[in-house]
Structure formats: structure tokens, C-alpha cells
Amino acid sequence: MEVKILDILGQTCPSCLLIALKEINLNYEKLRKGELKIVIKTDHRDATRTIPEAAKAMGYEVEVEKIHTYYEITIFKINKRR
Amino acid sequence: MPRPRRKFKENRAYEDLSITQLLKEINLLRETNKRYIQYIRDKVNQLLKVMGTLPLKPEELDDETLLDFDPIGIIAEAFSQILEHMRETNRELAVARDELQAIFNATGVGISIIDTDFRILRCNEKLKALLVDKNISVPEGNYCHKIYCNKDYPGFDCPAIETMATGRTVVKEVGKKDKYFQIVTTPFKDNEGNIVGAIEVLLDITEKKKAEAAEKRQREFYLLEKSKLATIIESLSDGLLVTDQNGSIITFNNAALKITGYNASEIIGLPYHRFFQALSTNFVELETSKSTELNIRTKSGNELTISLNIAPIKNYKGEEIGKVITFRDVTEEKYRQEIYYRTEKLVALGQLSAGVAHELNTPLGNILGYARLLLKSSNLDPRQREWLMIIIDQAKKSGEIIKGLLNFARQSSPSPKNLKEANINLLLKDILGLLHQEIEKNHIRVITEFGDIPNLKIDLRLMEQALINIVINAIQAVKDQRNGQIYIKTYKEGNSVKIVIADNGPGIPEDIKPRIFDPFFTTKPVGEGTGLGLSISSGIISDHGGFIDVESTEGEGATFIITLPITN
CATH class of the missing domain: 3.30.450.20 (PAS domain)
Known part of the structure; x- marks a missing residue:
């Protein structure tokens, strides 16, 4: 699976969310097909709430991991073809 | 949407406008623009609030960047994805609901x-x-x-x-x-x-309950059958062993232990053939379904004859899964059987003897009569007289033999009219009195120990004859030795009276022991004994419902044990 890293270290809300959403929108096709995952690096704590909430509402899986001084929010989609 | 205060009219000619008017228009436009921007910011913030985040700060995005960045577009796009996700979710939910409904009903x-x-x-x-x-x-x-x-x-x-x-x-x-x-x-x-x-x-769970109840009934039935079987096995007087497929003993009953004298731990797990091998000297491995007799030695060393049966246990497929071995102590039975055969033989012999004796008695009487008559003649020389004496003597001896034979033959069951209550102790005392001379003459010491015994219904004459024969037998056994001793004892044991007549004579050799009660069997020189004494005694005692046992070790004397039943 292709991985796209989005570094928004230093950014705060709400731009964090908007930048993340923009990235998701841009890569909508690949994400939906499960061909890509986006890893967002942020040091803004509030973003670890807003981004996952929004991404989950859009139907994505989200994993949040704390790495040293920042967070990594991974957004991807598991294709559950029925 | 707030309306602009004035509408810009396109058809107005630019050249008509003065600078002042233009400035005024510009300001107006700026004002309007600011309101538009503010409107956009408000709406962006409203949308951001819906997304659950903070409002945009003016320093975060200036107006220019705000438009370039297109947050409303971004959020709208996000919303379209949210909607799509919701639609998907709804579809899934509908399917899940249908599935659940189907499962619910199915x-x-x-x-x-x-x-x-x-x-x-x-x-x-x-x-x-x-x-x-x-x-x-x-x-x-x-x-x-x-x-x-x-x-x-x-x-x-x-x-x-x-x-x-x-x-x-x-x-x-x-x-x-x-x-x-x-x-x-x-x-x-x-x-x-x-x-x-x-x-x-x-x-x-009706079926399950029914099955459970059936199973319970079955289990109870099996338990009952099992306990029945256990009781039957335990109550058997025959010894019973059950072996597994390999012939190792897995079950046994009490009688098996009682007969062999071994305890449970010594039997269990032992291969059955080894068990019987250990007990018997002539053990041959047995075929099942065959009955055989074995002489075995119990743990305490007693010799027993057992009758042994082996039957296979089969499972429902007909495969052998073990053996059942039953055995019983037939020592006593065998012994009685032997006595019975001997008695049969004696009866036949007795009948024959009676016939022969009767026929011989008359000619013998004539021999004796004419010999005596001849003896009265005066013209006999001493030698002829001596010969006649021999004839008479030998004829008398023959008469004795015939008398013995007749006695032996006549010993049919004592007739009921001759049965009288009598005490064996008194009878024995009479017999010892009768034989007093013989005992004194041979310096025999007689020890008596008369116990407290009840009177027995006996034919006194026959019983006297039977006991005399045995006492005489004892006297003859010890008369040629020093310290000859005869021991006579009576006692009550259970439902019988025992009479023990023992001597310290040479004893009875093992090989002739089985024959001592046979008629005409004697160890004495020819002419001295008829070989009928013990045979007659045995017959009389057996006719009274009793029996004689003899115990003897060569060189250590012989003991005759007479057992007579106490009858009411």
C-alpha cells in the first residue's frame, strides 16, 4: 500500500484539520480503494481528536500513535467487500 | 445572506462617474467585500464547528489565502464523503437488519x-x-x-x-x-x-429431556443388573475369576479366595494359567468351554481337588474379551463318590458271597459231621486221629470264613426294629471288657477319653461288631511290639459323634491305604485273617449313615476316625 506522509508540524487547529481534510479529498479515490494510506505528523494535540473524528465520520480507519514529540495519525480504509 | 446596500449597475457609463463618485464606489465595494469575506469566515467557522474544531483565527489565514485555500470546498468535499460513508453504512445496516431478521426467524x-x-x-x-x-x-x-x-x-x-x-x-x-x-x-x-x-x-428440550430420562432409566437398569450380578457372584459357593483379554485376573469372588487361601492382592492382575499352575502340579493350559479336574495345593498347603470350568466372555461383535473361570472344591465329593463306588462293589460282592457261602455251608457241615463221627471210631491209629483232627480244624476254619462272609453279606441296612438308643461310650467299655484278656496278654496300654456324647439310635449288635473289628485291628497292629498303646476317644462335633481309635503300631503304608476297607484285603499271612473285618465295619458304619476316615503315616501308627450322625 502506498504511503503519503503529510507533515504539518507546527500547525494548529483548525488549519490542521483543514489541511488533513484537503489531503484526504485530493486522494479520495486511492484511499477509498485501499491503495493508499496517509500518515499525518502533527504536534498539535487537539488535532489527534479532530482529525480522527472527521476521518472516521468519512468512513476511514484511523490510528493514532505518539512518537517522541509528535503524533502520527494514520488514515486508511479497509475494503470490506461484502 | 445580507444584502448589499446598493446594487452595482453595469449599464452605468464609466465616463459619467466623477473621481469622488469612484472613490465612494470603491469604499462601498471594499465594505461589501469585507462583509463577504466575513460571511465566508463565519460560514467556514460554522462548518468547522460542525466538524468539531475551533474557529479560524484571522492571523491563521489572511483573506487572500482563505479564498485560495477554499475551506468551504474542503469541508463540502469532506461532507460528501461523510454522506457517502453514511449511505454505505445505511446500506450495510439494511442488509444486516434483513440478515438479522432472517436469522431471527430462521x-x-x-x-x-x-x-x-x-x-x-x-x-x-x-x-x-x-x-x-x-x-x-x-x-x-x-x-x-x-x-x-x-x-x-x-x-x-x-x-x-x-x-x-x-x-x-x-x-x-x-x-x-x-x-x-x-x-x-x-x-x-x-x-x-x-x-x-x-x-x-x-x-x-423435550427430546433431550426424554433422552435423558431414557438414559437415566437405562443407567439405573444397568446399575441394578450390575449389583444383581455382583451379589450373585459374591453369593456363589463356587470360586469365580474373570480375566481380561490377556488372561489376567481382573475380578474374583470371595469363594475363590476362600478355596485357594490367597488374598486379593495376590490374585489380581495375575495371568490365570499361572495362578493355577502355581497351585497345581499337573496343570495343562485349558481350552475354554471345557471342564476339568485339577489337584491343587492351597496357600496353606492343603491338597484339594477342584473342578474347573472356563468360558469365554464375548463382546457384541463376538470377539473374546476375557474369560470366566469357575471352580469348586470337589475333594469331599470325590471322596464320597469313591466310598459310594466301594460300597456298590461290596454289596455286589456280598450278594455273591452269600450265595457261595450258603451253598458251601451244607457240604462243609457234612465234612465236619462225618469227621467227628469217624473220630468216635475206636479202631483208628493215632496218626489217623491226628489227620482227622486236622480235617476238623480246617473245616472249622472254613466255617469261620463262611460265617464271616455271611456276616459281611448280611450287613444290609440295619432293620428299623433293631435300632435302639444306646451310648457309644458304654458300648466301647463293653468291648474293652470283652477284649480284656487279649489286651492284658499282649501288654497293651489302653487310654480312653470318653466325652460327653448323646445316645445314638443304632443296631447295637452290628455296631458292636463294627467297633470290635477296629479295636482288634488296633490290638493286632501293636501286639508284636513293646509299649503297644491304644488310644480311644469320643466326642461330639457339630451334629455328629466322633470315635477315635488310634494305635502306635507300624502304620499303614501309603500304597495300601485306599484298599484297607476292601473285602478280602489283608496283610496277614494266609489263613490268619479273612480280610473281611474292616470291610464289615465300614459297611455297618456306612449303613448307620456314618463314615470312617483313616489317617496314618508309616511307622507312626494309625488313627481310625468314625463319624456317626446324631439323628433325632
């Missing part, structure tokens, strides 16, 4: 959901099918206690009450009419975790 258990008022909210088809009362077609909306239990109020034992009160799953088994059900109630909770009802799952 499942083999009855399911109903009841509220806290015990009203049936929903139930599946299976539940309807399980209803004992076939008149109810639509249980939904009714009270569960009315539908399920035919009661106006829920019963005390209602599992739904317990579940709703405690929040726990309750499992109960109930019988309704001729059916049995297992009811499992689980709490039904709303999103906040409040109990708003109960889910009742009803499982028809």
Missing part, C-alpha cells in the same frame, strides 16, 4: 423481546411455533405471562423478572404440558445501559 430457538411491563414487543416465527396454546397467532403486544404462562401476573419464578431486576442472564428449565423448555433471559438495554426489557430465548 433460528431453531424461540426469541421474544419483552419490555419492563412484560409486554411482548417482538417475537420470531419459531417462538410462535413453540407456543403450547395453538390458538394464539399474534403474541406481539400481549403480556408475556398471559401468552406463555397463562397467568394474569408474572409468576415468582419468572426468569424475566430476575433478569430485569438484577441485569443478569438467567437460565431456567420449565415443563409445559408434555413439553420441556429451556429459557434463557438476558437484559435488553438502551444506549445508556438502562434495562428496558428482556430478551427471552426459548429452546425446546
Whole structure:
């Protein structure tokens, strides 16, 4: 699976969310097909709430991991073809 | 949307406008633009709020970047994805709901959901099918206690009450009419975790119950049969061993231990052939279904004759899974049988002897009579007289033999009219008195030990003859030795009287022991004994329902033990 890293270290809300959403929108096709995952690096704590909430509402899986001084929010989609 | 104060008119000619007017227009436009931007910011913030985040700060994005960045577009795009996701989710939910409904109806258990008022909210088809009362077609909306239990109020034992009160799953088994059900109630909770009802799952366990009952009956039957069998095995007087497939002893009864004298731990697990091999010297491995006799030695060293039977145990497929070995002590039986055969022989011999004796008696009487007559003649010389004396003597001896034979032959059962109550002790004293001279002459010491014995109904004359023969036999056994001793003892044992007549003579050699009661069997020189004494005694005693045992070790004397039954 292709991985796209989005570094928004230093950014705060709400731009964090908007930048993340923009990235998701841009890569909508690949994400939906499960061909890509986006890893967002942020040091803004509030973003670890807003981004996952929004991404989950859009139907994505989200994993949040704390790495040293920042967070990594991974957004991807598991294709559950029925 | 706030309306701009003035509308810009395109058809106005630019050249008509003065600078002042233009400036005024510009300001107006700026003003309007600012409001538009503000409107966009407000709407962006409104959308951001919906997304759950903070409003944009003016320094975060200047107006220019704001438009370039297109947050409304971004959020709109996000919303379209959210909507798509929701549509997908709705589709999935619809499928899941249909599936659940299908499962709900297809499942083999009855399911109903009841509220806290015990009203049936929903139930599946299976539940309807399980209803004992076939008149109810639509249980939904009714009270569960009315539908399920035919009661106006829920019963005390209602599992739904317990579940709703405690929040726990309750499992109960109930019988309704001729059916049995297992009811499992689980709490039904709303999103906040409040109990708003109960889910009742009803499982028809009638078949299981019936199977259980049948199994229980079967088990009880087997247990009963098992205990019956155990009792039978234990109560058998025959020894019984059961072996496994390999012939190792796995079960035995008490009689088996009693007969062999071994204890449980010595028998269990032992291969049966080794067990009997250890007991017997002539053991040959036995074929099953065959009966055989074995001489065995018990643990304490006693010699026994056992009759042994082996039968295979087969399983339902007909394969041998072990053996049953039964055996019984036939020592006594064999002994009695031998005596019986001997008696038979004696009776036949007796009848023959009687005939011969009777026929011989007359010519012998004539020989004796004419010899005596001849002796009275005066013209005989001494030698002829001596010869005549020999004839008379030999004829007398022949007469004695014939008398013995007749006695022997006549010893049919004592006739009832001759049976009289008599005391054996007194009879023995009389006999010792009668034989007093013989005993004194041979310096024999007689020790008597007369016990307290009851009177017996006997033919006194015959019994006297029987006992005299045995005492004489003892006297003859010891008369040629120093310190000859005869020991006579009587005592009561169980339901019989025992008479022991023992001597310290040379004893009876092992090889002739079985023959001493046979008629005409004698160890004495020819002419001295008829060989009928003990035979006659044995016959008389047997006719009185008793028997004689003889114990003897060569060189250590002989002991005759007479057993006579006490009869009422």
C-alpha cells in the first residue's frame, strides 16, 4: 500500500484539520480503494481528536500513535467487500 | 445572506462617474467585500464547528489565502464523503437488519423481546411455533405471562423478572404440558445501559429431556443388573475369576479366595494359567468351554481337588474379551463318590458271597459231621486221629470264613426294629471288657477319653461288631511290639459323634491305604485273617449313615476316625 506522509508540524487547529481534510479529498479515490494510506505528523494535540473524528465520520480507519514529540495519525480504509 | 446596500449597475457609463463618485464606489465595494469575506469566515467557522474544531483565527489565514485555500470546498468535499460513508453504512445496516431478521426467524430457538411491563414487543416465527396454546397467532403486544404462562401476573419464578431486576442472564428449565423448555433471559438495554426489557430465548428440550430420562432409566437398569450380578457372584459357593483379554485376573469372588487361601492382592492382575499352575502340579493350559479336574495345593498347603470350568466372555461383535473361570472344591465329593463306588462293589460282592457261602455251608457241615463221627471210631491209629483232627480244624476254619462272609453279606441296612438308643461310650467299655484278656496278654496300654456324647439310635449288635473289628485291628497292629498303646476317644462335633481309635503300631503304608476297607484285603499271612473285618465295619458304619476316615503315616501308627450322625 502506498504511503503519503503529510507533515504539518507546527500547525494548529483548525488549519490542521483543514489541511488533513484537503489531503484526504485530493486522494479520495486511492484511499477509498485501499491503495493508499496517509500518515499525518502533527504536534498539535487537539488535532489527534479532530482529525480522527472527521476521518472516521468519512468512513476511514484511523490510528493514532505518539512518537517522541509528535503524533502520527494514520488514515486508511479497509475494503470490506461484502 | 445580507444584502448589499446598493446594487452595482453595469449599464452605468464609466465616463459619467466623477473621481469622488469612484472613490465612494470603491469604499462601498471594499465594505461589501469585507462583509463577504466575513460571511465566508463565519460560514467556514460554522462548518468547522460542525466538524468539531475551533474557529479560524484571522492571523491563521489572511483573506487572500482563505479564498485560495477554499475551506468551504474542503469541508463540502469532506461532507460528501461523510454522506457517502453514511449511505454505505445505511446500506450495510439494511442488509444486516434483513440478515438479522432472517436469522431471527430462521433460528431453531424461540426469541421474544419483552419490555419492563412484560409486554411482548417482538417475537420470531419459531417462538410462535413453540407456543403450547395453538390458538394464539399474534403474541406481539400481549403480556408475556398471559401468552406463555397463562397467568394474569408474572409468576415468582419468572426468569424475566430476575433478569430485569438484577441485569443478569438467567437460565431456567420449565415443563409445559408434555413439553420441556429451556429459557434463557438476558437484559435488553438502551444506549445508556438502562434495562428496558428482556430478551427471552426459548429452546425446546423435550427430546433431550426424554433422552435423558431414557438414559437415566437405562443407567439405573444397568446399575441394578450390575449389583444383581455382583451379589450373585459374591453369593456363589463356587470360586469365580474373570480375566481380561490377556488372561489376567481382573475380578474374583470371595469363594475363590476362600478355596485357594490367597488374598486379593495376590490374585489380581495375575495371568490365570499361572495362578493355577502355581497351585497345581499337573496343570495343562485349558481350552475354554471345557471342564476339568485339577489337584491343587492351597496357600496353606492343603491338597484339594477342584473342578474347573472356563468360558469365554464375548463382546457384541463376538470377539473374546476375557474369560470366566469357575471352580469348586470337589475333594469331599470325590471322596464320597469313591466310598459310594466301594460300597456298590461290596454289596455286589456280598450278594455273591452269600450265595457261595450258603451253598458251601451244607457240604462243609457234612465234612465236619462225618469227621467227628469217624473220630468216635475206636479202631483208628493215632496218626489217623491226628489227620482227622486236622480235617476238623480246617473245616472249622472254613466255617469261620463262611460265617464271616455271611456276616459281611448280611450287613444290609440295619432293620428299623433293631435300632435302639444306646451310648457309644458304654458300648466301647463293653468291648474293652470283652477284649480284656487279649489286651492284658499282649501288654497293651489302653487310654480312653470318653466325652460327653448323646445316645445314638443304632443296631447295637452290628455296631458292636463294627467297633470290635477296629479295636482288634488296633490290638493286632501293636501286639508284636513293646509299649503297644491304644488310644480311644469320643466326642461330639457339630451334629455328629466322633470315635477315635488310634494305635502306635507300624502304620499303614501309603500304597495300601485306599484298599484297607476292601473285602478280602489283608496283610496277614494266609489263613490268619479273612480280610473281611474292616470291610464289615465300614459297611455297618456306612449303613448307620456314618463314615470312617483313616489317617496314618508309616511307622507312626494309625488313627481310625468314625463319624456317626446324631439323628433325632
